[in-house]
Amino acid sequence: MSWMSKRLFAAVAAAVLVSAYGPASASTIVKIRYDLGLNSPPFDTVHIELFDDTPATRDNFLNYVNGGDYNGVVLHRLIPGFVLQSGGFTWNGASLVHIPTDPPVVNEFARSNLRGTVAMAKVGGDPNSATSEFFVNYGDNSANLDNQNGGFTVFARVLGNGMALLDAFSTLPTFTVSGLTDVPLFNGNQFVSMADVSVTQLRIGDTDLSGVIDQADADLLATTLIGGTDEPQFDVDENGTVNQADLDLLNALLLGDIDGDGFVGITDMNVVLTNWNQSVPPGDPLADVSGDGFVGIDDLNAVLGAWNVGSQPPPSAGAAVPEPATIGLLGLGGLTLLRRRHAS
Ligand SMILES: [Ca+2]
Ligand SMILES: [Ca+2]
Ligand SMILES: [Ca+2]
Ligand SMILES: [Ca+2]
Numbered sequence: 001m002s003w004m005s006k007r008l009f010a011a012v013a014a015a016v017l018v019s020a021y022g023p024a025s026a027s028t029i030v031k032i033r034y035d036l037g038l039n040s041p042p043f044d045t046v047h048i049e050l051f052d053d054t055p056a057t058r059d060n061f062l063n064y065v066n067g068g069d070y071n072g073v074v075l076h077r078l079i080p081g082f083v084l085q086s087g088g089f090t091w092n093g094a095s096l097v098h099i100p101t102d103p104p105v106v107n108e109f110a111r112s113n114l115r116g117t118v119a120m121a122k123v124g125g126d127p128n129s130a131t132s133e134f135f136v137n138y139g140d141n142s143a144n145l146d147n148q149n150g151g152f153t154v155f156a157r158v159l160g161n162g163m164a165l166l167d168a169f170s171t172l173p174t175f176t177v178s179g180l181t182d183v184p185l186f187n188g189n190q191f192v193s194m195a196d197v198s199v200t201q202l203r204i205g206d207t208d209l210s211g212v213i214d215q216a217d218a219d220l221l222a223t224t225l226i227g228g229t230d231e232p233q234f235d236v237d238e239n240g241t242v243n244q245a246d247l248d249l250l251n252a253l254l255l256g257d258i259d260g261d262g263f264v265g266i267t268d269m270n271v272v273l274t275n276w277n278q279s280v281p282p283g284d285p286l287a288d289v290s291g292d293g294f295v296g297i298d299d300l301n302a303v304l305g306a307w308n309v310g311s312q313p314p315p316s317a318g319a320a321v322p323e324p325a326t327i328g329l330l331g332l333g334g335l336t337l338l339r340r341r342h343a344s
Contacts, residue, residue, distance in 0.1 A: 030156070032047075047158075089180070107130070108153045120133070160207075214254070218250050225243065234246060272299050
């Protein structure tokens, strides 16, 4: 083993100790994918994290989400620098009509209406009147919205670079449609609608929320260690703080995740075992994690070193997912056997 790979695997071993931390309580994440028609920016999805300290508001919002009620709902009120409001109206071909609403939810104002937070809209003069409509705060609206009408209940925040997309919306011209005075439209005639609003699972380590875990996520995490963040996808070891240990663990994951599914497990080990004792061309990434041109114990150690790190993507229909405990036993048994073979 070269000096470099010794250093590498020492780092991996250190990362394994860190992964012994238990997972923190998972927050609820809702993904909002916008239908942008032909006007597609580089991305179209925003993730918001729901707060647990406004439970009635959270559950009310989730009722609409899980009922599919927000799908097709348009952005209907844009005030640049102030708010972007949605959650109320769909276009029926002739006018904007309000979606059916559940009974109003009790006001739970607790957090400030700061930039990037999401709050419930309500009827003037009635603090407990929020139903389906919500808005994103473009700026620090605390001086106004924390006091008006009992305070507007902040129940979520925009994650990652989601505000970049919402900021882009704020440049759209607005029109009066069906009596609503500030409706943003593309090309003067195209609504911005929410194509899909659904509860989703954040993949820990997918720091840029792209859906795949790769070097870009490690690069972003490295930057974040300087800039600071408390977003859950950055906290790879799920201990509540983001620091070097998370970067070490993410790097270990990238090393051991040979098949690139964002999780280090049995499928990665199988790639190593299938190619065991084979010489491979220099730089061939297949199984030869250590890059020494040979698939052997160092590559297996990389997989074991990050074992069970990452989050497994949802299994495709019919695919069997082995129990983690069983995987661990198989893996360790295989290691003992292979070490013996290697030494002889
Ligand atoms: Ca990613
Ligand atoms: Ca951490
Ligand atoms: Ca994998
Ligand atoms: Ca190797």
